[in-house]
Amino acid sequence: MEADELLLRVAGGDQRAFEDLYALVSGPVFGLVKRVVRDPAQSEEVAQEVLLELWRSAGRFDPRRGSALAWVLTLAHRRAVDRVRSARAAVDREQREALRAQAPAFDQVAEEVEAGLEREWVRRCLHRLTALQRQSVTLAYYEGYTYREVAERLSLPLGTVKTRMRDGLTRLRDCLGGAA
Amino acid sequence: MSVLDRLLGREDPHSLAAPYALDALGPGERHRFERHLARCGRCAAEVRALAEDAVRLAWSAAEPAPPGLRDRVLSAVRTTPQEPAPAAAHAPRLPPHVWGTRPPPARARRSRPRPLFVPFATATAAAALVVAALFAVQADRTRDELAVERDRAREIAHVLAAGDARAASGRDGRGGTIGVIASASEGRAVVTLRGYGEPPGERVHQLWVMRPHAQPRSLGLFDGDTPLVASDLDRAATSLAVTIEPDGGSDRPTTKPVVQLALKSVGFGE
The missing domain is CATH 1.10.10.10 (Winged helix-like DNA-binding domain superfamily/Winged helix DNA-binding domain)
Structure with missing residues (x-):
């Protein structure tokens, strides 16, 4: 089944459809998050949040506005970028300067x-x-x-x-x- | 491009379509661009096409998810309610990204310590924080200020006296702390924020309560270390979040929370 149809079924509360959707998108979601976040443990956390958010918010997917896969990966990317930026912001200025010198x-x-x-x-x-x-x-x-x-x-x-x-x-x- | 934008030296929003599709805007610009998108049909189509291009870059990164992840996600799904679909009449004609502007949802599971939002457990430590903040604000007050202070102290005492009052606190990786003493039966909470200082520029720390199926609701603006008393809290509330907002506060959060705290341990989240 295509991701679009699966996501629409998930929006209707279909847990079996979610399992199928998981099989389809978990690899791309995890891989993308890990490419951005780098740290494997943090990547797993972010991927888990994203996948659960798919379940919770599937009703917001509108097939007229783009494909399901684009919707899923756009969400995953946004969350990964947010995580990596907040981690960067946490590094204090001095450290950042030091890192920049060595980067x-x-x-x-x-x-x-x-x-x-x-x-x-x-x-x-x-x-x-x-x-x-x-x-x-x-x-x-x-x-x-x-x-x-x-x-x-x-x-x-x-x-x-x-x-x-x-x-x-x-x-x-x-x-x-x-x-x- | 408006005259105001020109005066403020802001850039033509159209030129931000590609950075937006790559998630390469800071929070302020992202917000401004999305407001522009809501009014610009041409931009929406362009952003959609550019976003589909960006997604091609995502596919090349795919790798198998760790084996334990599936079980964790599926078991969380069994106990997690879904948000209702937005009513069609209110659904803005925006590309899928805009969806991502909502504040991060309350986290459903805490399977490992988190680098930024690490809850620390003991209620006594949390209560001590709130009480310390209460006594930190006594000096240099006018009569009116003291009257306000006394009213606040009374409200706080009310929360503390509730039979089901419980405390919790959390801190971020930089030493900032949020403390709460709450009574689910009274629907009230006393919240303190420490270690964040004043936000830069003309901005404020705003407190929000998150509930399922609802927009975050503002509980007010922090004034330094002074505790904030919140009432009418819904038992379904899942977490508190603090964001930095323009002076006077915002109708809804416009930035990523600086700290969040789950309310489950203080009797909410039913």
């Missing part, structure tokens, strides 16, 4: 992110972006940085980062359109 150069981080991607086609498509498009998209999506932080770290104007993000996503769409 690897940012394009290096972006390269590591890409090297870890399981799906060959996403990797291939990411490599068809310009370096700035790729860094802007991956630092935001996989590392949870705001576009302002990305601009600061890459020493680029805000407008440039916003444009690179948009162009990067659009180019990904063109590249992945056939493969998806």
Whole structure:
């Protein structure tokens, strides 16, 4: 059964449908959360909250506004980013400065992110972006940085980062359109 | 782009569609952009398309979930009620993201210590916190202030005297503490907040109560260390949360809570 139909059944209180939905989305949800949050124990916590939230809030899913999988993964991403940011905010300023001094150069981080991607086609498509498009998209999506932080770290104007993000996503769409 | 936006040096909201789709906006900008989205049909369509692009990045990260997770989630599902679907007439025409702007729900399970919201257990420690806050505010008061203080003390005494008064407290990873003494039968609670100082800028700490199937309800604004007395608390209340809001408070939370506290241990959450 497709995720859309499962989610609609879950909204009606169908626990069996939820088990099927779990089988379908738990891997993508957990993997995405872990990619952003990194720490396995925290990732498991966030994934658990997200999956339970799917049950609780399935009634809010509206198939006219997008696919069920997009809805689920958008929620998971939002929660993962919130977690990683609040963890970062908890690191006090001094520590942050110290960490920044030791942090690897940012394009290096972006390269590591890409090297870890399981799906060959996403990797291939990411490599068809310009370096700035790729860094802007991956630092935001996989590392949870705001576009302002990305601009600061890459020493680029805000407008440039916003444009690179948009162009990067659009180019990904063109590249992945056939493969998806 | 409004004149006000220009005057305040705010950016054209249209240009934020891609950062928004990547969850790359801070809380304030996210909120502003969502308000803009609610009025902009073209933006909603664009954000939806960009969000679907971003989701392709998610698929590449999939990996099997840990084996214990399934049992925990499924057993929680058996005891967790669902929210009713929003009434169609009130459902805003917004992309799925906007859904994510609601404050984080009360956590259903606490299977391991949490790095940010670690409850600490003893009721006596919690009561000591509240009482310490009561006595911390005695100096330098005018007659009117003292009268207010006395009324508050009376309300607090009322809560403390209730047969089912219980205490709980929680702290975040940075040493901030929230303490509560509550009576479910009276529907009242005394809440203190310590270690948070004044929020930067013209902003305030606002206290919310979370209930299932309902928007968070404001219980008032904190004034430094002074305890806040809340009444008319629903027995179904599940948790308290504190957010930082613009001066004067907000109708609903606009930022992520700085601290949350479950109310189950003080007799709520029926």
